[in-house]
Amino acid sequence: MGEIDLVMVNWARAQFALTAMYHWIFVPLTLGLSFLCAFFETLYVRTGKEEWKSITKFWMTLFGINFAIGVATGIILEFEFGTNWSNYSWMVGDIFGAPLAIEGIFAFFLEATFFAVMFFGWDRVSKRFHLFSTWMVAVGSNLSALWILVANGWMQFPTGMAFNPDTARFEMQNFWEVLFSPVAISKFTHTTSSSFIVGSMFVITISSFYLLKKRHVEMAKKSILVASVFGLISTVYVAFNGDESAYTNASTQPMKLAAYEGLWDGEQNAGIVALGLLNRDKQPGDDLEAFSFEMKIPGVLSLLANREFDSFVPGINDLVYGNEEHGIMSTAEKMERGKLAITDLKAYKDARKAMDDVAAEAALGKFNANQDFLGYGYLEKPEDVVPPVPLTFYSFHTMVFLGTLFGLIFVLNLYFSMKGTLEDKRWLQLAGVPMFFLAMIASQSGWIVAEVGRQPWAIQDLLPVHVATTNISAGNVQTTFFMFLTVFTALLIAEVTIMLKQIKKGPEGI
Amino acid sequence: MIGSLDLEILQQLWWILVSVVGALFLFLTFVQGGQSLLWQIAKDETEKSLVINSLGMKWELTFTTLVLFGGALFAAFPKFYATSFGGAYWVWVLILFTFIFQAVSYEFRKKPGNIFGAKTYELFLFINGSVGILLIGAAVGTFFTGSNFYLDDFNRVSWATPYRGLEAAFSLFNLSMGLFLVFNARVLGSMYLVNNIDFGGMPEFEARVRKSCLTSLLCALPFLLYVLGGLLLMDGFQVNEIGQVSMEANKYLGNLLAMPVVLGLLLVGLVLVVFGVYKTAFSQSTKGIWFGGLGTVLVGLAIFFTAAFNGTPFYPSKVDLQSSLSIYNASSSHFTLTAMTYVAMGIPFVLGYIAYVWRLMNARQLTVSDVTDKKAY
Numbered sequence: 001m002g003e004i005d006l007v008m009v010n011w012a013r014a015q016f017a018l019t020a021m022y023h024w025i026f027v028p029l030t031l032g033l034s035f036l037c038a039f040f041e042t043l044y045v046r047t048g049k050e051e052w053k054s055i056t057k058f059w060m061t062l063f064g065i066n067f068a069i070g071v072a073t074g075i076i077l078e079f080e081f082g083t084n085w086s087n088y089s090w091m092v093g094d095i096f097g098a099p100l101a102i103e104g105i106f107a108f109f110l111e112a113t114f115f116a117v118m119f120f121g122w123d124r125v126s127k128r129f130h131l132f133s134t135w136m137v138a139v140g141s142n143l144s145a146l147w148i149l150v151a152n153g154w155m156q157f158p159t160g161m162a163f164n165p166d167t168a169r170f171e172m173q174n175f176w177e178v179l180f181s182p183v184a185i186s187k188f189t190h191t192t193s194s195s196f197i198v199g200s201m202f203v204i205t206i207s208s209f210y211l212l213k214k215r216h217v218e219m220a221k222k223s224i225l226v227a228s229v230f231g232l233i234s235t236v237y238v239a240f241n242g243d244e245s246a247y248t249n250a251s252t253q254p255m256k257l258a259a260y261e262g263l264w265d266g267e268q269n270a271g272i273v274a275l276g277l278l279n280r281d282k283q284p285g286d287d288l289e290a291f292s293f294e295m296k297i298p299g300v301l302s303l304l305a306n307r308e309f310d311s312f313v314p315g316i317n318d319l320v321y322g323n324e325e326h327g328i329m330s331t332a333e334k335m336e337r338g339k340l341a342i343t344d345l346k347a348y349k350d351a352r353k354a355m356d357d358v359a360a361e362a363a364l365g366k367f368n369a370n371q372d373f374l375g376y377g378y379l380e381k382p383e384d385v386v387p388p389v390p391l392t393f394y395s396f397h398t399m400v401f402l403g404t405l406f407g408l409i410f411v412l413n414l415y416f417s418m419k420g421t422l423e424d425k426r427w428l429q430l431a432g433v434p435m436f437f438l439a440m441i442a443s444q445s446g447w448i449v450a451e452v453g454r455q456p457w458a459i460q461d462l463l464p465v466h467v468a469t470t471n472i473s474a475g476n477v478q479t480t481f482f483m484f485l486t487v488f489t490a491l492l493i494a495e496v497t498i499m500l501k502q503i504k505k506g507p508e509g510i
Numbered sequence: 511m512i513g514s515l516d517l518e519i520l521q522q523l524w525w526i527l528v529s530v531v532g533a534l535f536l537f538l539t540f541v542q543g544g545q546s547l548l549w550q551i552a553k554d555e556t557e558k559s560l561v562i563n564s565l566g567m568k569w570e571l572t573f574t575t576l577v578l579f580g581g582a583l584f585a586a587f588p589k590f591y592a593t594s595f596g597g598a599y600w601v602w603v604l605i606l607f608t609f610i611f612q613a614v615s616y617e618f619r620k621k622p623g624n625i626f627g628a629k630t631y632e633l634f635l636f637i638n639g640s641v642g643i644l645l646i647g648a649a650v651g652t653f654f655t656g657s658n659f660y661l662d663d664f665n666r667v668s669w670a671t672p673y674r675g676l677e678a679a680f681s682l683f684n685l686s687m688g689l690f691l692v693f694n695a696r697v698l699g700s701m702y703l704v705n706n707i708d709f710g711g712m713p714e715f716e717a718r719v720r721k722s723c724l725t726s727l728l729c730a731l732p733f734l735l736y737v738l739g740g741l742l743l744m745d746g747f748q749v750n751e752i753g754q755v756s757m758e759a760n761k762y763l764g765n766l767l768a769m770p771v772v773l774g775l776l777l778v779g780l781v782l783v784v785f786g787v788y789k790t791a792f793s794q795s796t797k798g799i800w801f802g803g804l805g806t807v808l809v810g811l812a813i814f815f816t817a818a819f820n821g822t823p824f825y826p827s828k829v830d831l832q833s834s835l836s837i838y839n840a841s842s843s844h845f846t847l848t849a850m851t852y853v854a855m856g857i858p859f860v861l862g863y864i865a866y867v868w869r870l871m872n873a874r875q876l877t878v879s880d881v882t883d884k885k886a887y
Contacts, residue, residue, distance in 0.1 A: 068616070071570075082584070084596075089584065101584070105856065113570075113571070117867060117871065121870075167843075470599070498623045
């Protein structure tokens with residue numbers, strides 16, 4: 001391994017984070033709103049009432065504006081794997097490429113083909129075929145999330161593969177293990193269902209605004225009713241699924257779990273932090289208190305992680321420095337074994353080049369004994385395995401707190417909608433207006449937990465981010481970072497302005 | 511069944527599939543061609559709206575095909591994906607930028623509150639239709655002229671020039687390939703518009719569009735001839751059975767002669783494009799796009815096949831011949847290619863519903879009343 005330009009690595013990370021976060025402004029809204037449009041249109045087709053058609057067209061227009069910029073930012077992500085992370089692309093292409101290709105063949109074409117019917121087909125196809133197209137756009141959008149999240153799930157929990165020392169890459173051995181890995185499934189369902197909440201909150205925010213302004217009242221009330229039902233079902237599911245994610249994290253990414261719970265020292269009967277303020281000076285291995293202030297519910301973290309109140313949950317220090325009592329290997333030992341793996345891999349390749357089969361066989365045997373620790377061999381110090389704890393912790397707690405709040409908002413909106421008194425509840429309308437923005441914060445926080453929480457790994461335990469990059473100068477990536485930043489920001493401003501104008505005009509302006 | 515196929519067969523099969531996607535993309539660049547024609551053929555707002563709305567119903571298909579092309583290369587030939595995208599950094603980044611611009615332009619251009627103004631988005635569409643396709647063409651040209659990379663034992667790419675791929679555009683052959691694709695896209699764009707727009711009451715507009723088909727072909731011809739001449743005369747890259755790469759005189763001429771089917775695809779494709787232009791420019795037919803489209807697909811297939819079959823590395827390295835990539839050393843494993851081949855069996859179904867929806871949406875031509883509707887782009 002030659003010299004790694006860490007400045008370039010950081011710019012590449014910043015660029016990927018920038019692109020992913022911009023992309024993630026638009027995608028959850030697309031995933032949620034596409035289904036809401038399908039619900040509205042289904043009601044139109046079933047009842048034949050023109051008001052449902054008008055409601056459908058209004059939300060569909062906002063969907064279209066958002067969709068376009070989501071697509072624009074999405075294409076960058078796919079190709080950024082190659083431009084900024086070419087070493088990673090080679091090492092995982094055999095596994096990661098397949099889900100991406102399937103996504104392209106099926107999901108994207110479903111979306112792209114029926115998108116045109118959805119927007120231009122009102123007078124060109126039958127009512128039922130138009131409805132079918134709207135559903136296909138919703139299904140296609142969500143299917144596309146499936147495949148990219150399968151790929152992401154594999155990075156968090158690499159399974160169904162083997163490392164091929166001849167090609168120096170990971171190769172797929174079992175497609176179904178990759179597809180149905182518990183992490184992939186949990187990630188997909190958690191991401192899509194939380195996106196349904198974002199879409200529902202978008203409808204509630206705009207509709208609450210209309211009710212406050214006493215404009216488009218009937219449309220707003222009907223929209224809120226549908227969005228509340230969809231949002232509430234999604235919230236209940238997200239809560240159960242979130243629990244499943246934490247359980248999976250405990251076995252596959254214990255460091256991530258420890259980071260988002262701020263758990264420095266492992267505990268039996270570990271409590272979950274309901275409210276807490278981290279001690280910013282806390283570092284691995286020191287004696288400082290972890291929290292300046294904390295409120296914990298005893299035993300719940302153990303229950304969440306292991307399904308047992310009395311079980312042991314390892315903390316950051318246990319994972320870095322090891323814990324013999326609980327059979328946890330130290331990172332230093334893993335690093336040593338990882339370095340051996342790298343040395344033996346090189347020896348194997350040299351022997352192959354020299355056509356010395358005996359030496360190659362011997363080196364390969366040694367490599368195989370340590371290959372599970374391959375990624376650790378590239379780390380400089382044991383503490384490198386600790387992700388940014390405050391960012392992960394606060395993001396996780398923001399997400400959970402807001403998720404609970406969303407459940408309450410959906411219940412209240414549904415309750416007063418059913419009672420027919422929603423129009424009189426000005427306090428609820430006022431509370432509803434900022435909800436979409438909070439939903440966006442929750443959604444972005446979710447990604448921060450998932451992606452920052454797994455640092456420093458591009459592929460858990462096997463490939464650190466700094467080894468995954470392209471051999472390119474920092475200046476190139478820095479330049480494109482600012483190009484992306486400028487273009488995305490300009491387009492975001494354009495999008496928001498157009499959205500606001502369209503919302504101001506209301507359904508009559510469609 | 512598929513699992514019992516030799517790795518070599520699967521590799522060839524996947525190059526054929528990737529080539530089909532690439533060739534279909536070249537056909538679908540009628541969207542980009544139409545975009546680059548906008549200011550030339552549309553003289554007022556109504557004509558502009560007709561062009562943009564006509565193309566706007568199809569832009570997603572082109573975009574998605576490009577994404578699929580990238581995805582399929584990543585999946586089937588990951589070493590190419592990693593080498594080309596990581597190495598020829600700037601050429602790909604700039605291509606991507608032009609496509610970001612395209613994606614938003616249709617939806618944002620005429621929306622109230624659009625802060626940049628319709629003309630900005632029309633400029634974006636023009637850039638995508640011209641610069642975007644030019645750079646894609648230059649990138650395709652490197653399949654024959656080679657690139658400046660070398661790979662180490664762990665297949666990590668290093669690039670030998672600071673221009674990171676932009677140098678491809680300085681080669682006359684690559685540039686000609688790019689310009690040929692730009693003008694071919696314009697030929698297809700005008701054919702598509704003739705097919706899709708109801709010009710009732712606008713004979714001058716129709717005449718302009720039909721004429722642009724012919725002028726675009728005339729502009730494309732010198733570049734096509736340069737590319738063809740260059741291809742037949744140039745030395746090419748040859749990979750032998752043990753993977754050693756060397757230079758060979760008239761390699762690509764040799765490929766065409768050794769693979770008469772490919773030569774046939776090229777010749778029939780070119781004739782079909784010319785016939786499509788003839789139908790569009792010299793008759794009242796609206797069917798030119800089908801001849802031009804099929805012709806472009808055949809030419810595209812011939813280009814991709816010539817670049818990779820008959821012992822040819824499809825992504826040759828100029829600075830280190832032995833780093834060159836062939837479909838045999840750049841591909842995914844047997845298991846992955848097998849799994850993907852099963853998945854690819856769904857492609858006819860996907861093509862089927864695309865064709866059905868296309869037919870349904872194009873059953874009636876686009877009229878002025880369609881573009882005065884508030885939903886129009």
